[in-house]
Amino acid sequence: MLLFCMALDCAAIRRQFPFLRKQEHLIYLDSAASVQKPECVLQAMDAFSRQKYANVHRGLYPLSEEATELFEQSRETVRSFLGARHRDEIIFTKGTTESLNLVAKSWGNALLKKGDAVALTVLEHHSAIVPWLQLKEEKGIEIVWIDIDDQGHLKRDGLTRVLKKGNVRLVSVTGLSNVLGIRPPIKEIIAEAHQAGALVCIDAAQLVGHHPVSVQELNCDFFAFSGHKPYGPTGIGVLYAKRELLRSMPPFLGGGMMIREVRRNGFTPADAPQKFEAGTPPIVEAIGLKTALEWIEAIGWNAIEAHEAALMNAAYETLGGIPGLRILGLQKPSDASGCVSFVVEGAHPHDLTDLLGQEGFCLRAGHHCAQPLHERLGVSASIRLSVALYNTEEEIRALGPAIARAIKVLAT
Ligand SMILES: Cc1ncc(COP(=O)(O)O)c(C=O)c1O
Numbered sequence: 001m002l003l004f005c006m007a008l009d010c011a012a013i014r015r016q017f018p019f020l021r022k023q024e025h026l027i028y029l030d031s032a033a034s035v036q037k038p039e040c041v042l043q044a045m046d047a048f049s050r051q052k053y054a055n056v057h058r059g060l061y062p063l064s065e066e067a068t069e070l071f072e073q074s075r076e077t078v079r080s081f082l083g084a085r086h087r088d089e090i091i092f093t094k095g096t097t098e099s100l101n102l103v104a105k106s107w108g109n110a111l112l113k114k115g116d117a118v119a120l121t122v123l124e125h126h127s128a129i130v131p132w133l134q135l136k137e138e139k140g141i142e143i144v145w146i147d148i149d150d151q152g153h154l155k156r157d158g159l160t161r162v163l164k165k166g167n168v169r170l171v172s173v174t175g176l177s178n179v180l181g182i183r184p185p186i187k188e189i190i191a192e193a194h195q196a197g198a199l200v201c202i203d204a205a206q207l208v209g210h211h212p213v214s215v216q217e218l219n220c221d222f223f224a225f226s227g228h229k230p231y232g233p234t235g236i237g238v239l240y241a242k243r244e245l246l247r248s249m250p251p252f253l254g255g256g257m258m259i260r261e262v263r264r265n266g267f268t269p270a271d272a273p274q275k276f277e278a279g280t281p282p283i284v285e286a287i288g289l290k291t292a293l294e295w296i297e298a299i300g301w302n303a304i305e306a307h308e309a310a311l312m313n314a315a316y317e318t319l320g321g322i323p324g325l326r327i328l329g330l331q332k333p334s335d336a337s338g339c340v341s342f343v344v345e346g347a348h349p350h351d352l353t354d355l356l357g358q359e360g361f362c363l364r365a366g367h368h369c370a371q372p373l374h375e376r377l378g379v380s381a382s383i384r385l386s387v388a389l390y391n392t393e394e395e396i397r398a399l400g401p402a403i404a405r406a407i408k409v410l411a412t
Pocket residue numbers: 032033094095096097098125127128174176177178203205206226
């Protein structure tokens with residue numbers, strides 16, 4: 001693994017991505033949807049699958065014991081990456097969506113009652129909204145919304161107002177908006193929510209991989225992310241939850257390995273994390289995720305944040321110079337991170353990204369699983385440009401003339 005100091009050597013980074021080496025004609029600006037994988041992640045999963053593979057927590061033969069050891073080392077890497085206190089606070093799931101569903105369907109279902117409220121921000125992704133709407137239908141809980149201003153900043157008085165109602169038991173807030181690239185002040189939100197007696201769940205699907213985090217410093221109660229955004233594989237995600245919360249929560253799914261004992265007339269669940277990991281877990285993916293997180297740490301946060309800030313500057317400069325294009329939310333790149341979304345007068349986002357795709361630019365169009373946010377912004381769809389470590393300023397600047405060409409085609 002290569003080590004980098006402060007300034008990021010983007011060419012060296014790019015060489016580590018087989019996908020980018022093979023698809024030289026593509027300019028991949030859709031990393032908020034899913035990130036390409038470095039060679040070391042692919043190799044680690046391949047080597048494990050070829051040489052060390054066995055199911056975990058089951059076999060007493062050496063191969064299975066070693067696989068279990070490697071799988072648990074992955075959990076330790078995640079613990080250390082998130083700055084969690086205990087390894088058993090790290091639950092492996094399928095992804096952020098499953099992690100957030102686990103919170104709603106285990107903690108929410110068991111501990112919330114009719115009349116209790118969950119506060120959501122209009123920035124949220126559907127996976128942080130729908131599980132709570134389901135619980136609203138099932139249990140009669142209330143959903144209260146925290147609004148944003150036109151730049152996308154959360155209205156702090158809105159938070160204070162909903163917390164004053166006295167029945168908010170949990171605030172669910174994104175760590176980084178997958179549409180506007182804005183980062184709500186989660187540390188302050190957590191402190192304020194705790195003062196009002198509410199827990200806080202952070203949807204960190206976009207945050208992890210772009211910025212360092214410490215769940216202990218944040219003092220959040222739940223924290224969810226997916227493996228495939230911070231350079232790891234699909235099929236794995238993480239839910240961090242404080243140990244005492246996990247103790248009070250019933251299992252989410254039933255099946256093998258989540259029990260201490262099964263009788264004909266009942267069962268006793270295992271302790272966390274096994275309690276929440278029914279069935280065969282994502283073993284190979286855990287090896288990949290460990291390698292991905294170590295890869296990120298070897299590059300270093302200063303270099304990562306500096307490179308991505310330069311990319312966001314280039315994005316704002318490029319998009320800002322296109323007549324008829326409107327950037328949604330933040331108007332300055334200084335607060336934006338990871339992605340920026342925009343609309344173009346007279347051009348449907350789908351038509352525009354279709355034409356850009358024909359030129360090799362991969363950008364996402366649609367509501368990005370954030371319909372309430374789009375409704376708040378007064379648009380039904382937008383185009384999203386998102387970046388990762390392998391992108392260059394040149395790639396982003398090349399998008400300007402391509403958008404201008406596409407606008408011209410759509411105007412004729
Ligand atoms: C902010 C946010 N939350 C949740 C998710 C859901 O992640 P996954 O589809 O990996 O479960 C995404 C995916 O893009 C996201 O951007």
